[in-house]
Amino acid sequence: MKKNDEFYVSYIHGSLGYKTKRTLKRFALSAIMVIIVAAVVFSFSQKPFKNATFELLSDTKITGTYHENPYPMLRVQVAKNTFKNILLLGFGKSSANPFLEQIKKEAKDLNGKTLSIEGNLIYYNGKTLIQITDEEKVTLIPNSTGIPPKKTSITNMTLEGEIIDPKCYFGVMKPGKGKIHRSCAVRCISGGVPPVLATTDNNNISEYYLLTDLKGHPINNDILPYIGKPSKIKGTVEKMEDWYIMKINVSDILALNKKSSIY
Numbered sequence: 001m002k003k004n005d006e007f008y009v010s011y012i013h014g015s016l017g018y019k020t021k022r023t024l025k026r027f028a029l030s031a032i033m034v035i036i037v038a039a040v041v042f043s044f045s046q047k048p049f050k051n052a053t054f055e056l057l058s059d060t061k062i063t064g065t066y067h068e069n070p071y072p073m074l075r076v077q078v079a080k081n082t083f084k085n086i087l088l089l090g091f092g093k094s095s096a097n098p099f100l101e102q103i104k105k106e107a108k109d110l111n112g113k114t115l116s117i118e119g120n121l122i123y124y125n126g127k128t129l130i131q132i133t134d135e136e137k138v139t140l141i142p143n144s145t146g147i148p149p150k151k152t153s154i155t156n157m158t159l160e161g162e163i164i165d166p167k168c169y170f171g172v173m174k175p176g177k178g179k180i181h182r183s184c185a186v187r188c189i190s191g192g193v194p195p196v197l198a199t200t201d202n203n204n205i206s207e208y209y210l211l212t213d214l215k216g217h218p219i220n221n222d223i224l225p226y227i228g229k230p231s232k233i234k235g236t237v238e239k240m241e242d243w244y245i246m247k248i249n250v251s252d253i254l255a256l257n258k259k260s261s262i263y
Helices: 018-045 097-107 166-172 179-190 221-226
Strands: 060-068 072-079 082-090 113-124 127-132 138-145 152-164 196-201 204-212 231-240 243-248
Touching (some): 082 097, 113 166, 152 243, 166 196
Parallel strands (some): 204 243
Antiparallel strands (some): 113 138, 196 204
8 A cells, every 4th residue: 555545444533534535525516516407407308387287186066968979078057158068087097987887777868968977177278077986976967958069060171180188188197298108198098088189280289179980989999009199180070169079080090200299
């Protein structure tokens, strides 16, 4: 050992040499600076939080006219001659259908019947959904009926956008991107959550379309390979008050060579 070499004995207080102390201080300061810079870069690389709301810890009761066009919805009057069609969802990654089985047995045909539903509201960008957590919180109002919304045919359209699952997108995913969120969306839609096309214009969301097959029936499993991938989709578009519905042929979906602006 050279004369100027420092020798450290852990059990002897004050044996840490000056050079060793200096080296440790420099390392600690460098590590702190690296952590701070990495944190700043990471924060700026994240998508901003959306003002989406998922009232997971509070229940809200809504009453309206039940209809399936083709997905379960409740048409609720929010003002004079103004209605909102609230998309019904089940708890977790499932559709509302399992929570409506018992009430459907009682009424046989629920369309046009008045229901009272208590659940967790989800809302964002003018769209409202409700998560049903217990079939006991779905009540049929006897001797009461309403008018389901009418569909107005618009035209055949070709749109660009990404297929999302509305539950996570409108409520939970704040923000969300990458494979984890895409795989979550795949699980939700495979579980029966209705698929929605979020159309994009210069990477900004412009409108939302509930997707069905060409006959207007629910579409889930066939669309899974296209979820979260920028695509060009053509189909027949209908307007249903505060929602658009698009009837498509899955084989006509054209995947675009673009980076996802959502996932």
